[in-house]
Amino acid sequence: GQNIDQPTEMTATEGAIVQINCTYQTSGFNGLFWYQQHAGEAPTFLSYNVLDGLEEKGRFSSFLSRSKGYSYLLLKELQMKDSASYLCAVRGNSNSGYALNFGKGTSLLVTP
Amino acid sequence: EAQVTQNPRYLITVTGKKLTVTCSQNMNHEYMSWYRQDPGLGLRQIYYSMNVEVTDKGDVPEGYKVSRKEKRNFPLILESPSPNQTSLYFCASSLVVDQPQHFGDGTRLSIL
Numbered sequence: 447g448q449n450i451d452q453p454t455e456m457t458a459t460e461g462a463i464v465q466i467n468c469t470y471q472t473s474g475f476n477g478l479f480w481y482q483q484h485a486g487e488a489p490t491f492l493s494y495n496v497l498d499g500l501e502e503k504g505r506f507s508s509f510l511s512r513s514k515g516y517s518y519l520l521l522k523e524l525q526m527k528d529s530a531s532y533l534c535a536v537r538g539n540s541n542s543g544y545a546l547n548f549g550k551g552t553s554l555l556v557t558p
Numbered sequence: 559e560a561q562v563t564q565n566p567r568y569l570i571t572v573t574g575k576k577l578t579v580t581c582s583q584n585m586n587h588e589y590m591s592w593y594r595q596d597p598g599l600g601l602r603q604i605y606y607s608m609n610v611e612v613t614d615k616g617d618v619p620e621g622y623k624v625s626r627k628e629k630r631n632f633p634l635i636l637e638s639p640s641p642n643q644t645s646l647y648f649c650a651s652s653l654v655v656d657q658p659q660h661f662g663d664g665t666r667l668s669i670l
Contacts, residue, residue, distance in 0.1 A: 479659075488661035488663055489601070489648070489659075491659065533601065537655070544606065545606060546591065547617065548593075548602070548603075549600060550598070
């Protein structure tokens with residue numbers, strides 16, 4: 447199985463930078479995803495890390511350290527529309543089954 | 559337009575009355591999956607399918623069945639629904655197992 451931890455809630459100010467952490471313990475690892483989910487909507491894909499290091503995509507970046515079982519999502523130049531839930535998800539491998547396990551999500555509130 | 563379509567979007571039904579939630583994707587994706595989302599518990603995977611006629615259990619398969627007779631369709635079957643299956647359900651698909659998932663708009667089930 448997999449154990450995935452994220453902070454429950456975070457608050458940040460418009461224009462600022464926020465880092466959302468995700469730690470995981472897994473019997474098999476085949477990649478880590480970040481999704482964004484606005485209230486009442488479906489999750490949408492943000493980023494994917496399978497190797498260690500930083501992946502940058504515009505205002506969003508994601509980092510992975512497989513040896514530490516740790517990832518973070520970095521959001522820069524925060525906008526009000528970034529208020530949403532951010533979901534960390536870990537993919538198993540052939541040893542542990544190809545299930546996709548989600549953390550409980552981090553609810554981010556961006557304030558003016 | 560590339561999409562994952564779930565039906566129905568909303569359903570209120572009674573305990574024990576068999577129901578099926580359909581899911582269809584038009585992107586020729588191999589990997590399909592069902593999730594339920596509950597407050598405080600996040601997204602939990604019910605079943606997934608790596609390809610036609612290949613299905614496997616996720617974290618919370620009890621009380622559910624699936625089938626994958628064709629690549630585009632992945633119905634979720636509740637043979638004898640119970641109130642603890644009241645939830646928001648999402649179907650998702652991806653080209654292959656390690657690609658980002660596209661989610662349907664969700665199905666809100668209430669079982670009385």
